[in-house]
Amino acid sequence: MTEEQSLSCDVLVIGGGGAGLASAIEARTQGANVLLIEKNPELGGTTAWSIGSFSATQTPHQVTEGIDDSPDEHYEDMPKFSGPLADRDNPALRRIFVDNANDTLRWLMSMGVEFFGPMPEPPHRKPRMHNVLPNSRAYIHHLGKHAKKIGIEIRCNSRANKFLLEDDRVIGARCEMPSGITDVKAKAVVLASGDYAANADLKAKYISPEVAKVDAMNPNATGDGHEMAFPLGAKVLNGDVLSGPTLRFIPPPTESIERMLPPWPLITKVMRFALKYLPGRLLRPFVLGFTTTSMAPELDLFSNGALLVNKNGQRITGDTSKLGLTIASEPEKIGYVLFDSELAARYSAWPHFIATAPGISYAYLDDFRRTRPDIFNKADTVAELADALSMSPDQLNTSIEEHNSVSDVKISTPPFHALGPAKSYVVLTDGGLAVDDEHRLLGGDDQPIPGLFAAGSAGQGGLMLKGHGHHIGWAFTSGRRAGRHAAMEAGINVN
Template sequence: MRSCDRLGAKKMLTRNRIYPPAGETVDVVVVGAGGAGLAAAIEAAESGARVVLLEKNDAPGGSTAWSIGSVSASQTPHQRAQGIADTPEAHWEDMPGFAGDLADRDNDALRRILCDAMPDTFQWLLDSGIRFMGPMPEPPHRVPRMHNVLPNSRSFIYHLVRRARRCGVDIRVRARVTELVLEQDGVRGVLVECGGSAARRIDARGGVILAAGDFTNSPELKARFMGPQEAKVDAVNPTATGDGQRMAERCGARILNGDLALGPEIRFIAPAKENFVRRLPPWRSLAAVMQWSMKHLPDAILRPFLMKFLTTALAPALALFEDGALLVNTRGERFGDETDRPAYRLPDQPDGIGYIVIDGRIAERYSRWPHFISTAPGVAYAYLADYRRNRPDVYREAATIDGLAAMTGMDAGALGASIAGAAGPNALARAPFIALGPVRAVFVHSEGGLRVDEQHRVIDAGGQPIAGLFAAGSTGQGGLLLKGHGHHLAWAFASGRRAGRLATMAAKRTSGSETRAETA
């Protein structure tokens, strides 16, 4: 049976399903309390809607809370303070430079919406209490547009949750939406399980907004759109399981660009305990102090602080492998050419982890510019000494190969054979010998979102809007390509706000129709 036939059959079965009666009816239901869902809920509530925001996890956050926290925008106060003249039009023109050969798969109309919405959306974030450093340059942007949140990405969630509660959003956690209620006239509401209780129906007059993130941790969807090897790779956000995409497909929706993703890429395992930078409270006063410090304190004082962040959050540079670094598994065995997509092979190794092995020659090379272990564009660069100081849990150094094997638990014979087998001008021969790791393969985010129109309504296989169903953020990416730092979060906030307003307008139209019917 063809894919479209299967979806049509699912849609018919869903339409014929008998649902329980609604336990409550509100104006707007938002599924997912990450950046997009919070923005949608706030905008809907501030537009006069009664809003329920449902989050399956123990607390709001989603992938936004896992992010580095950059937002790209034009015409910001930060740009003006630096004398930078910029426009949404220029931003729109520059974004295809990130997409490269994939630019013809982009959704130009949604890209226009994103760029046009960001000046006001950035100010909206500032008005919510969120503070940024920047803007930072990132070619092919013609001017600096990347703004990095202070003190960390949890600031988004902290301030937006407070704003949501102030405007009356009903936030419910441990509330897993299991199904969309689809009747002949469209999506009427959701079925939700709260704390293990039986599914309860909540209807929405204006519509349901799906803002449940991407499917980077759904083996089923990754296998279908990317391939069986990609299906083995975990995600940075373990709860990004494509719930919104799956539920919408049962209603006839389509996923676009499901084969595109950031990853798999190699990343160091997270520290057992978060460092103090990730634990910093997202207070506005603290962010203001940090903002002042970024402008006025010398790099010698700022750099150690930034390194605490960089060595926790970022990936090792692949240039290490071009300079002779080896990737071995926990037994010390090399398992392929390190310059040929090594992250794809890591999941097949014991425990899915490996180690990057270097010698004294590479260690000396990666101790200064322009050779760095990790970077956040425009912010700072982390060298080998930064990892030795800030991440002793992923840094092992020994005078001999046997000594390094003993420190990491590898087989000395296997590690020695791996190093000996990589002969050539970049062979590892000079003490000391260093192992960086464990490292693992992860997906950071995927581009596979539901097809939506310019009003963020979910579109079915026949090209028609599914009544009562909206999508925002990664769930409603609609074919838009968001390469480059800061565009995924920008789309989350911009699309979430717009979807919230549009769903509220639909709720008011429905309420008006019901009032007129009662009067008649």
Template structure:
């Protein structure tokens, strides 16, 4: 569902192109600030332009909210999730929760507001890849698809790795093998079996480095021990990070030497590893082996991020937004993350699938409200 070529921008470009051909007027750099409510019905939205000018847009049928989640809203994260979540940065800085805020102002309710996906991800590279700048040109997309189907993986792998080593989450099996999280001052943030989300949440900048030794590194050069993956594409191993993410990959014969590459105090990182090893030696087979085989590796920084929140407005089966009493708010629909309505979306691509499906249905139902009742029958 999310393996789109030439890049993820193709979704927006292709949908926008089709919408314009159908006569849709797309306004950019406009932020909705509230609803126009007349006679107990939502009639349109109030908005502000980039220049600061206030404008109004009125609907001939009904209004559809499709403004995403609130992962970039500290206030809503604090209200629905926790004060700690409010300090964690989003993956999408545009998910400001405006639709949720506007809807609750007219009586809507949020279901599962406390749920969010919080994960540890590698920071993006300092420069965008060529693939990210490719246009959503249909012949180009077809050529890429044919290449992916027919070319040997040995030729495709360098291009695929540019994606797989960008901002994906490090696989849990890396920690199960014995890797640990180290802070920027060399302190231990999380051992192999600690709650890494909670531990990084307590670090002031929510950043850390993944530390492991030569024995673990050797194991993660090939299947089944991968460092990151995207379903249906490929797996990235340690060598792929060495080749493609020099900004994340650090290695040296000793702990002190690899720490020096990042300006981390060698004495501190040595003390952290000694403490981990002492605990593991006493645990026997219940814990991974001590980190003692050089060379030593640091991958990072990795950062705590919120890709999405799962709190959505309560909606009915027609995607009409419901008030606290369960009655539809006249003239208001919601789709995507805004209108998730208590639906739990687990797995890759499910949020995209819900966005397309709910958006199509909500849009159709809202448009039908501008059609006279005899035509509806």
């Protein structure tokens, strides 16, 4: 075996998203020689796809606003987001998260990440949601830059596919790298490979065959790490819990200005100042670009009379709360939301908004006309609207007639409007692998697998993370802790 086909390090980190970068940086800070591998051409993971909010207490932002909050209150409030699933939570990991979230947020700030907030999000009793500026890619930019600065070796286009074992101990991983199959030997390994939202087999196994048909927001969340860990006896907790399926408008053909903004200090500081001090009417055009690009249509649209049709103009019916699942069985998994002028007028002002970004803005129909012309259509007749959507006028007329026969709100007054395509997505899956309170991955008989740790979604361990800002918070918090424990496992004398 040539030198290029064999590598060694103290700590191997599998996955280059938020959890993986946090693990690598913490292990390296403690003195470990760290190699991070990422299967994609660049770092990012689901972190880069996210809204990017981070919920924590006793932060500099809360202190500045005079908000008296505590991890204990955060601990008590988190289960309120989970409803009937609250009893399935992992209280030990929840305690770890709330007790360390503040320090993690400050750690991120120390590397240049800027936040705006805190924003309220009931049932949190106090504002705890901190929105990253200018977007979630800021995490990857700053942590990736810092990782390279402190000497972490990063190899992209490198996929781990099997753990290397010596007796029962994990001593590295076999990886597919551009140079060929490479065995990476390590004294400790951190699995930060994300969730399985894009793995149809795992979704079918743990959730349902119907959900398995639904595409993932992040098509690279393929559950590779889960499948690597199963032969070692690892098990999934809360495998049927997920965010979605949710109906979202397809992304614009080109990225919005908000997503393209670089996270340079001057830009983020100006944004933070503007969000805090400028009148809302001046900021609204900017934040609406985010809201109309990233958010889902409110489901009360349909209970209030909007019609959902598939790409052929056929009416889509069923439980409003399950439309995201229903549409996944339609042609090309897409649909269009139809209004007449009366319903359009209703959704042109508060309190009837089409989409919202929590704590940021609300978007009405005219906002979509201005910011998303690629999904906005308006016509004086049903036939003209059908033509614009490449549908049969007769079929669309039939669908509207069927809708009007059963709905109290008729679609009858021109002009007619359509928003779409909208598509069903699984945002993420919450079925993480079981871990202990030191983030050691558990195998058979719930015993730690020597040499192996897990963080982020891969190491969620039954923790319920409903509510904005908890998944991101856990990714970085668990990542740091896993990296620290991995360094200790590698024989590093940590501080």
